Amino acid sequence: MTTGVGFLGAAGIARKTWAALHAAGLRVVILGCRDVARGETFVNECATILNIPEADRPKVVGSYDDVVSHPDVSVVYIPLPVSFRDTWIRACAANGKHVVCEKPPAHNAEQLEEWIELLAIKNLMFMDGTMLSHGKRIEHLQAQLPSLVGTIRHIHQEFCFTASPDDIRQDPALEPMGALGDLGWYAVRYAQHLLGAPKVVSATCERNEKGGITVVIALLQYPCGATQTFRVGLNSASTQSMLVTGTIACLSLDDFCLPVVSGTTSYDMHRNTIRSVGCGVPHERHGETIVLEEDSTFQEVQMWRDVTTVVTTVGHDRRWSALSLQTQKTLDAIVAALPPFEPKK
C-alpha cells in the first residue's frame, strides 16, 4: 500500500520534497495551508510538473489539524519554521503520525529529545530532512576514507549563498539559529558521519540588525583528535566546498550538501608532492576524480525510501532520531559559544 504523507504548509522546499517522495513511490494525501488559494496553486503547479492525475492530487485544507488527523496520512512532513513546530509535532504524536521535519528540527536538543520520546513511545519515527545523510557518496566516504586519505587531520567546509532580506533565515523570531541552523547543520552533519560527536573549541558570528545569525565561523574538535572548521553565510556567492586533509592524501568536494546536476556523483583526490631534486623543489600536481554510480537526485529520493522502510517495518528507528539529536546538540554548543547579540544603539 502507498504510504500517505500530509504536508504542513507550502514552503518552497516542499516542492522538492514532493518530487522526491513521489519518485520514491509515496503519495501526498493532504496539504494544510493557512491561505487555501495559495495552497491550491502550489498543488496544481507541483502536480502538473510531476504528472499526477487530477484524481490523485492532495486535498488542500486551511487547518493543520485536518492534516495531522487524516486517516490516510502515515507521515507528516513539517517544513514550517522552527518556532511553529512544537504544537504540531505533539499533535502528530497524539494522532499516531510519523514525523519528517526540516532542519534544524528544534530550538534545542532538550526540545528535540522530548519530541523523539513522545513519538517513540507510540512507535513513531522522527527523521529530519537532511538528504545528504541518505546518499551513496557519504556512505562510500564513511567506509573508504581511511584507505583514501589515511587518518583524517582536518575537515574544512564553506557553505554560503546570497539570501534575500526577507529570507526566513534572516529572522531570529522564525529561525533562531539563522545561517547556522540551515547551512551549518549540513556542515556539522557531514563531519558527524565521518568523525562522530565533536566538542566546540571556538565559534564566532555576524548578525543582522534584528540579531539574525548571518555568518558563523566555528572550530570543532573530535575524539580522534581531528579538527573541523567551517564558515557558513548568507552574504556570499554560492559555495559548498569541503576539504578533507589526511595523513596520506587530501580530498575535496564542491557540492557536499547537494550534488551538482549529473547522472553521477564524484569527489576529487589530491596527492600533490613537493621534494628536493638537484637545485629545485618541484611541486607536482597528482590526483584524480572518483565517480560514483549515483544520480545527483538519488539522496533525496532515497530519503523517502528510507522513510517507507521504517514506516512499513520497525515503526520507529533510533538510527535517524539519534543522528538528528547529535547534530542538534552540536549546534546548541556552537550557539552557546557565540558572542551574544548586542543591538546597535
Add this chain to the structure above:
Amino acid sequence: MTTGVGFLGAAGIARKTWAALHAAGLRVVILGCRDVARGETFVNECATILNIPEADRPKVVGSYDDVVSHPDVSVVYIPLPVSFRDTWIRACAANGKHVVCEKPPAHNAEQLEEWIELLAIKNLMFMDGTMLSHGKRIEHLQAQLPSLVGTIRHIHQEFCFTASPDDIRQDPALEPMGALGDLGWYAVRYAQHLLGAPKVVSATCERNEKGGITVVIALLQYPCGATQTFRVGLNSASTQSMLVTGTIACLSLDDFCLPVVSGTTSYDMHRNTIRSVGCGVPHERHGETIVLEEDSTFQEVQMWRDVTTVVTTVGHDRRWSALSLQTQKTLDAIVAALPPFEPKK
C-alpha cells in the same frame, strides 16, 4: 656589474635560492659553513647542476665573519635558523651588506624592526625570502580580485606537509614559531597582499613533546570586515589550498605558495548556482581555469631581480621591509593568542 651574494650556511633551501639568483644574473661569491667539507660538497653539487664553471664557483670558508666582510659581497643571504640570526644581521649592517633572510625573519617584530632600522640608516635593504610576493599571480589577483569575486568575504588556506622528526621546524630552540613561522607565514602574507593588516580573533595549536608548534589553526579579521581561517601543519599530506569566497564568485588555488611545475600559473573560478526550477533545486557547476603567462619558477627568479633592482638603485626600499614587518607582527599576535605549552608530567 654582477651583484655578489654571500651565503651563511648550506641549508637545503639554499640550493633553490642559488638556482634562482643564478637565473636572475647574480653570483654567489662566498659560502660560509662551519663544516667546510660539507660546504664544498654543497658548492660542487649545486655548481655542477647549474653549469657554473670552476673559476666562477664560490670559495667555501669556515667563518661567517669572512662572508659578511668580503669586499665582493653586496648581499648576504641568511638561511640560518631564526635563533642564530641576530649576530649576523648586525654584522651585515656593520659591514655595509644588504640582507636577504629566510622567514620568519626574527623572534618578534621588535627584533625585526631594530634590524630594519640598523640597515636602513646605512641605506641597506632588508628583504625576506617570501618568493610568492614576487610572482605575477599575486600581482594579478591584487588588481583583479574585485572584478573576479566582488567583495572578499573570506579566505581559507591549508598548508601542510609531513615533516621528519628532526626537521628544524619541530625544534622550538631553533624555530620558536614552528609550523606557524614557516607555513603560517605564507598563509598570512598571501592574505596581507589582498586584504592588509588583520587582527587575530582566535588561534589554537598542537605541539610536540618539546613544545614545538606542529599545527596552528587561526581566525583573523581584516579592516574591511573580511575574515581568514587557515590550518598549517607538519603532520598531514602535502597541501597548499586556498579558497577565496566573494560576493559574486569564489576562487581557488591548490598551490598558493609554490606554483605547481608548469610553463604557466593558474587559478580556478567558481560560479556554481542553485535555484528553484519547477519542483527541483538544481545545483549547477560553472567556472573556469584562468591561466597566466608565468613559468612556475618565475617568482623565485623575480625575487632576485627585485634584489638587484634595489641594490643597484635606491639602496634600500621600505616596500620590502614593511611587508616583512607586517607579516611578523601578525605572526607575533597569533603566537600571543596560542594556548601556552604545558609539558606532560
